[in-house]
Amino acid sequence: MANAAGGLSDAKPAATLSVSQHLESVLGKRLAGASGENAGRIVDVLVDGTGQVRAAVVDYGGFLGIGSRKIAISWSDLRFAPDGSPNAVAVEIPPERLARAPQVVAGQPVAIVSAHKPPWHRAARK
């Protein structure tokens, strides 16, 4: 993205610039399930009113995009770079629970699946 309003050579830096090669988007990352099986892909990240990351929206299951379900998995149950493999993301929740998790629907309360049930977990809608 070209920056017309002045590049890095501009006189007054507004904030500290930190450079890291280890930052990466989580969009599109594949999840590995409890026994290494494919547990879908991260398609979105949900934050609460304070900006705290609460959940990853994961596109789970399906073939050629048919029959997949969008579910929300608690952020605290995702393990990044498990076993030292930098690109992987693992989730410890058993596949039966992921498969039966309620779908994320725009404009409606989100039910988050997690390994434990924290106080803010909303009951699944019927």
Add this chain to the structure above:
Amino acid sequence: MEQALQPSQRSVSGLDWFTFFLGDIQTGFGPFISVYLVTQKWNQTDIGLVLSIGALASLLSQIPAGALVDAIRSERSAAAAAVLAIGVSAFVIAVLPIFLAVAAARVLQSMASALLGPAIAAISLGLVGRHALPARLGRNARFASAGNGAAAALMGACGHFLSAQAVFFVTAGFAVPALAALFRIRDSEVNAASAHGGVCDERTSGIGPGLMLLLRKRSLWVFAGGIILFQMANTPMLPLAGSELTMRAGGSAVALVAICIVLPQAIAALFSPWVGNLARSIGRRPLLLAALGVLPVRGLLFAFVTGPSSIVAVQMLDGVSASVLGVLIPLVIADIAYGTGHFNLAQGLIGMAVGLAAAISTSAAGYVADRFGEHAAFLSLAGTAACGFLLLTLLMPETRPSDK
């Protein structure tokens, strides 16, 4: 106009394989495109927007594409241009997954697809003439279903073992065998007047007068209504059933969803030629009623069965409707529009109505499923299908030409 046309073996097999390879250049553009765009780090809003742009372009191009096929002299050249455009679209989506490029590629692909449907039926009609059309459409549907089934299996494997991006490279590559098959069809054997559904006189040429002429035909309204209700009930059924399988079938869910997609196509490949012959011997109406009669039953069964294997078994009923309608939709349109010179405009008209119905019902069924559960969604789809069946039972005339 009623002379028996004798196409060469070369042209016949060219059309066979052309319809087969179309599956390979179209499967990737289905729901799979959103899977691919996620791997390219697209957000959900942009993906939704680009899908809507494609859907809108597809709706808007149906009628102009039909009119174009009626107006041109070489159906084969139009089909070749469309295949080339789809190949280019797939390539652009694979190498340049930025918003503007993907949106433009989707628009190009939608317009090209809108051209291909009428073009194939027009080539068929121009090649074999009206008497042999049912058998030829049966053959088209056989090769198209086999191609769709093979493409779904191939593209699915490709996406699984290689990458989502690879699917679009493979799609672009399949434009080559599709074109090779297309150019085996001898252009000189495609009778232009027959391909357009007769010659229209001066006063009724052009889109406006053509539409007026077609819309005065009551049977076209009834047929369109029945097919619209069928599509509204049919389109959301597979995604809903697939979602049920994902919930209930555990580790085998992905394979079962794949079977739900591929096996009905295999059934259609098996039975379509038989349907073509039946359409000629027993007429169109009983077959249409069979295809629409099966759908409410399928919806009801989906609403009540819960086991994964029963869901897959019920989905096989889709093969019945698919084998009938793959043949009967172009055939009945040809019956109704023959003599007007607007066969392909009529196909575009039905194509737009059907596309609109599918778009509306997918979101409507999704809403019902979210609010009231899958059970209610399947019941409402079964009800919609029953309305379509009733409409055709009460009002649809037999359209088989009296001279057979």
